[in-house]
Amino acid sequence: MSASRKSGPGRKATLHAVAERAGVSLATASRALTGTYPVASATKARVTEAAAELGYVRGKRVPESDHRLPTVATIVNDVRQDFLIEIVSGIEQLVTGAGHFCLVGSSGYDLTTEFAMLDALVDDPAIEGVIVAGGVYDTEAYRTGIRKRAKRYAEQQVPLVFCGRPGVEGAPVRIVDYDQAGGAASAVSHLLSQGHRRIAYIRGPEGFTTSEGRTEGYYSALASFDIPVDQRIIKTGERVRATGYQAAKELLSEGADITAIFAESDYIASGALTAVRESGLSVPGDISVIGFDDLGLAQETWPPLTTVHLPFDELGRAAARLVLSPPAAGSGRNRSVFGTHLVIRESVRSLW
Structure with missing residues (x-):
């Protein structure tokens, strides 16, 4: 990054430019100029001098009285x-x-x-x-x-x-x-390692980057066990609970000989859990279900949901x-x- 943001109409020097000129982090420059946190006097002087040299004004075109x-x-x-x-x-x-x-x-x-x-x-x-x-x-x-x-x-x-x-x-x-494909592959591989071979997949919409990444993982896990993909047990919808519910209902009504469902998200998985139970089957006794994301609801479903954890925060x-x-x-x-x-x-x- 160069010393200052390139100017357009009305553009002035940015806090990034001040931080670079003073040789400090963006956070330190902000603290030095706003006075919200204590900063060493020498550092504050260096930041203040850099701001003056670059013509930086806190909030730039925003009036100082707005404290923006x-x-x-x-x-x-x-x-x-x-x-x-x-x-x-x-x-x-x-x-x-x-x-x-x-x-x-x-x-x-x-x-x-x-x-x-x-x-x-x-x-x-x-x-x-x-x-x-x-x-x-x-x-x-x-x-x-x-x-x-x-x-x-x-x-x-x-x-x-x-x-x-x-x-x-x-x-x-x-x-x-985060590793979308790797996370999905680990979920499906876990099912495969437990003896499941007919694993349905309920995914999100075509072309959506999250859905495509997780679909790649589903395919790669099956390939690693030399199991062909059966498009009849793959259902596509939105990344919501209703998709999981409707897709699981369809799979069961169509007589799909599945033993497990991999759901692209915990939302979808929660819908699938409900559909399986309403069909008179049990989870995991008759159908195993696994999700992705490890949202708070994954611990609140019945049974509690096996899922892929993501460190969102x-x-x-x-x-x-x-x-x-x-x-x-x-x-x-x-x-x-x-x-x-x-x-x-x-x-x-x-x-x-």
Whole structure:
């Protein structure tokens, strides 16, 4: 990153530029200028001098009387989703601790809305970085649009971070993701190791990055045991409880000779659990069920759900760190992938 954000209409020096000039972290620069936390006098003087040299004014075009703090914005698909709430909580912990304001907005899974939010935020002089959390429909329109916007963010030197979303070739963004395929493969491999061979899969929508990653894991686990994919026992829908309920009902009414269900998410799994019980079968006595995400509800279902655990709050903190302490170009720290692990509860039984 160069010494100052490139200027556009009305653009002034950013807090990032001040931090780099003073040789301190973004958080330290913020604390030195806002006075919200104690900072060594020599450090404060260095930051103040850098701000004066660059013409930085806290809040930039915002009147000082408004006391507007530098802001980190997060865009999510749906603020009601438990896993996104956890990610945002992790972001907020670091952002507010650094003396910044945390702004959260929802796109409602609408690409036009997401792009409009990105366009508005890059032009807001108080915004010091933007995090986009959650999957997306991977279309050509999305890839083209995100490349254009990511390049603008890079030109303006506003960090743009994807959290729980893969990157796009040619788009200069920072990435915090997790091993979707590996997590799904571990779940299906666990069922296979317990003797299950007819494993139905209830997945989310076609083209959605989260769903595609987990589907890859399902396929790879079957392949590792030389088991052919049977499309008749794969059901596609939305990433909601109703999909799991309806899909499991269909599988059972069609007489599918399955012994287990792998659900792409805990929401879907909870619906499948209900459908199996309503059909007069038991979990795991007749059908084993396994989920993905390890949301709070996974411990509250009956039986408690075996699932893949994701460290959502840590994903959020890692994304926030990429904004607050941007790694140097070429450092290899602009992308990180978190691992997953399986949490064994009571919804899977061995057939051996």
